[in-house]
Amino acid sequence: MKSFKGGIHPEENKITTGSLIKEMPAPELIVIPFSQHTGAPAKPLVKKGDRVLVGMKIGEAEGYISSPIHSSVSGKVKDIRVMPHPVSAIPVLSCVIVNDGENEPDPSIKKRTSYDTLSVEELKNIIKEAGIVGLGGAAFPTNVKLSPPPEAHIDTLIINGAECEPYLTADDRLMQEMPERILEGANIIAKILGVKEPIFAIEENKPEAISKMKAAGANVVTLKTKYPQGAEKQLIKAILDREVPRGGLPFMVGVVVQNIGTVKAVADAVIYGEPLYKRVLTVTGDGVKNRGNLLVAVGTLFKDVIDFMGGYTDNTIKLIMGGPMMGISQKTDTVPVIKGTSGILLLKGEQANIPHSEPCINCGECVEVCPMHLVPTLLAKLSENGKVKMANRWGIMDCIECGSCSYVCPAGIKLVQAIRLGKYLLRKERSKK
Amino acid sequence: MSPNFIVSSSPHFHSGNNIKRIMYLVVIALLPALGGAIIFFGMKVLWLSLIGIFTAVIVELLSIKIGFGKTWKESLSRSFDGSAIITGLLIVYNIPPNAPFWIPIIGSAFAIIVVKQLFGGLGNNFLNPALAARAFLMASWPSLMTDFSPLAGNMRGAISGITNPNGLIDAVSSATPLNVLKSATRYLSDPSMHNKAVETINKLYSPEVFKSLFIGNIGGVIGETSALLLLLGAIMLLITGIIKLRIPMSYILTVFLLILLKEIFSGGELIIGLKAGLFHILAGGLILGAFFMATDYATCPITPVGQIIFGIGAGILTFLIRMWGGFPEGVSYSILLMNIFTPLINRFTKPRILGEKK
Numbered sequence: 001m002k003s004f005k006g007g008i009h010p011e012e013n014k015i016t017t018g019s020l021i022k023e024m025p026a027p028e029l030i031v032i033p034f035s036q037h038t039g040a041p042a043k044p045l046v047k048k049g050d051r052v053l054v055g056m057k058i059g060e061a062e063g064y065i066s067s068p069i070h071s072s073v074s075g076k077v078k079d080i081r082v083m084p085h086p087v088s089a090i091p092v093l094s095c096v097i098v099n100d101g102e103n104e105p106d107p108s109i110k111k112r113t114s115y116d117t118l119s120v121e122e123l124k125n126i127i128k129e130a131g132i133v134g135l136g137g138a139a140f141p142t143n144v145k146l147s148p149p150p151e152a153h154i155d156t157l158i159i160n161g162a163e164c165e166p167y168l169t170a171d172d173r174l175m176q177e178m179p180e181r182i183l184e185g186a187n188i189i190a191k192i193l194g195v196k197e198p199i200f201a202i203e204e205n206k207p208e209a210i211s212k213m214k215a216a217g218a219n220v221v222t223l224k225t226k227y228p229q230g231a232e233k234q235l236i237k238a239i240l241d242r243e244v245p246r247g248g249l250p251f252m253v254g255v256v257v258q259n260i261g262t263v264k265a266v267a268d269a270v271i272y273g274e275p276l277y278k279r280v281l282t283v284t285g286d287g288v289k290n291r292g293n294l295l296v297a298v299g300t301l302f303k304d305v306i307d308f309m310g311g312y313t314d315n316t317i318k319l320i321m322g323g324p325m326m327g328i329s330q331k332t333d334t335v336p337v338i339k340g341t342s343g344i345l346l347l348k349g350e351q352a353n354i355p356h357s358e359p360c361i362n363c364g365e366c367v368e369v370c371p372m373h374l375v376p377t378l379l380a381k382l383s384e385n386g387k388v389k390m391a392n393r394w395g396i397m398d399c400i401e402c403g404s405c406s407y408v409c410p411a412g413i414k415l416v417q418a419i420r421l422g423k424y425l426l427r428k429e430r431s432k433k
Numbered sequence: 434m435s436p437n438f439i440v441s442s443s444p445h446f447h448s449g450n451n452i453k454r455i456m457y458l459v460v461i462a463l464l465p466a467l468g469g470a471i472i473f474f475g476m477k478v479l480w481l482s483l484i485g486i487f488t489a490v491i492v493e494l495l496s497i498k499i500g501f502g503k504t505w506k507e508s509l510s511r512s513f514d515g516s517a518i519i520t521g522l523l524i525v526y527n528i529p530p531n532a533p534f535w536i537p538i539i540g541s542a543f544a545i546i547v548v549k550q551l552f553g554g555l556g557n558n559f560l561n562p563a564l565a566a567r568a569f570l571m572a573s574w575p576s577l578m579t580d581f582s583p584l585a586g587n588m589r590g591a592i593s594g595i596t597n598p599n600g601l602i603d604a605v606s607s608a609t610p611l612n613v614l615k616s617a618t619r620y621l622s623d624p625s626m627h628n629k630a631v632e633t634i635n636k637l638y639s640p641e642v643f644k645s646l647f648i649g650n651i652g653g654v655i656g657e658t659s660a661l662l663l664l665l666g667a668i669m670l671l672i673t674g675i676i677k678l679r680i681p682m683s684y685i686l687t688v689f690l691l692i693l694l695k696e697i698f699s700g701g702e703l704i705i706g707l708k709a710g711l712f713h714i715l716a717g718g719l720i721l722g723a724f725f726m727a728t729d730y731a732t733c734p735i736t737p738v739g740q741i742i743f744g745i746g747a748g749i750l751t752f753l754i755r756m757w758g759g760f761p762e763g764v765s766y767s768i769l770l771m772n773i774f775t776p777l778i779n780r781f782t783k784p785r786i787l788g789e790k791k
Contacts, residue, residue: 008448010446010448166446233787233788234787237787243787243788244787244788245788245790246786246788246789247788248788317437317438317439318438318439318441318445319438320445324443324444324445324446325443325444325445325446326443326444327443327445328443329438329439329440329441329442329443329445330438330440331438331440332438333438345445347445351446352439352445353447354441354445354447355447355451358451358452358514358555359554359555359556359557360556361452361455361516361555361556361730361731362556362730362731362733362735363455363730364677364730364735364736364740365450367735367736367737367784368677368737371787372786372787373784373785373786373787374784374786375735375736375783375784377735378735378779394783395783395786395789398786398787398788401443403443403444406444406447407444407446407447407448408448408450409447409450410450410451410452410454410455411451411452411556412447412451414442416442416443416444417442420442
């Protein structure tokens, strides 16, 4: 079985692997941030009082690394103002829309009768205009990722269906329920890159998804169930035995990796003309009454999603966007679902306990599990003492913050947190020069 | 109503592994050898152990409370995290069964105060506390620390029939297998003693002696005698993932190979070389040291390659001391010396980062 060196095997808790994707009706109030991606925020195209339609562009990409934003409902713009955001610590400029419930689509949304004749540039433009970004987490604009520099020779396209985060099953369900559409989207991307056949990388704990994708005719590589198998560098190492150079990107070794959700969004945009304004996410954990996979309009507040799933259970004390390993814990449930929201995880009571930190006993567990082959305990100690130059020599910037080290640390040390601090201090020092 | 959420940096889950679990598993892994020692040497061993552990825990508690000014609650929790118990127990494992009761008291107090707490406590000591205490006791009371004369009424197995070749060696100090071997080897070059020495060595390499060495009814410090019982504990630590094979394997293999090579290069037969290698693994403290003391987290390298270098280094030193040193045994000094090199080894064995040029 293909895999990489290091990593951990936390409890999978893929409770929702069997629950059908259910469409959640958009609530009355929708908050769509103009920044949901890596890069510059989009520039608002609407103003207070304007009527918007489903799929209408309400924000224009600003610059090369940016992405347009679309409305997920029809209704009236109530306000354009800063609102709480699930990723940004500071509030972000957002479009507040009152949903009129009519679901009137924008006239630009039309199914294409044929898309085989479209050129690579036309396809890339469709993807760009549809506001598609990487839905696996970092939300990097997809059209940029599909435009590697001319000197790069892309020979492999990996469709990332590893979904190695515990609890999350959104990609798993997409593969089980619409394998043909996903394969179609993958073939479109392969055409853009000039790659023959995309490789689907799926962890062995998703047998249904594997058999459905194979039945649809996809070339599937089964991977060992291990966290963080879905991280790009680990995925490329596992499948191709190629190593992305330090600080580099996958195109440098001839690879492009796209997530399942992104691929599906590409198919929707190219075939159905639909921009990215809704996504599948998993609502799960012991802190919510019902669990399942939902198709949710971007801009829906977390609290509405949680209400739709029956509300909180007693003693819910942690709300996380994403999975338990790399997800972002939220202060409030009045933040909106954005393009990068792969799941909403609610934890209660003891589950959410973080161990009390004790002194490092130098056991080396963090070194054993680090998928980047770093020495996390040393990086953390150096960071906490402000020795950023030495931390840099020991590869602090190579840390992918997967959390494997903190997970195994018997002393309960918040290694990733300390390393994040070190990275911040190092960036600050560099920007001074 | 939205609940009050806890906000923290990812990851949000933890494996549940903790220091107490690790330390107490090590304590459990050490217990078979203690049981064996009680059978071989008598109940006195149990009292020595309890004294060593008690002293270590009390001294740890007072050091944390007074030295670091922690609350009683935290001081108690830390002094019972199991690490002081291991130190106390290992000190007793490193003294002869004839040692007086005050020896483990002094040893434990020295280990905890001077070696561990003065350097910052758990995880910060640069020497293995139990081994440093052994070195301290050896230097201070050498005769008490090497008194292996048989305790009344206790068996000494196969070794008791084989003593020094000429009676010149004090029977009191010659009771450990390595001692007998060392003195016999010394007489090999003496023409008048040569035949007797060869005979002694042949007896030492006999199946009966190997059996005794493996089971443990031989002379030696309390914890080192039974290879079988130590390996039982070691296997438990390997299965639970608390120790990795890198250090013990590289250490033991290095000693074995060097002994084998030395025998072959000095004109011996291969079979004698293999027997000598095995003898050096089973006799003395190599198994105890390699699995339970060289693997001490705080004082061994953290990098995988560093751990192998550490094991090889300790193996070379043990070989040198056993062959040409003043003592018949060299495990404890070898590990202590390698402890000193640990920071340097870590520094020069940075793992190759994924994507770093080969």
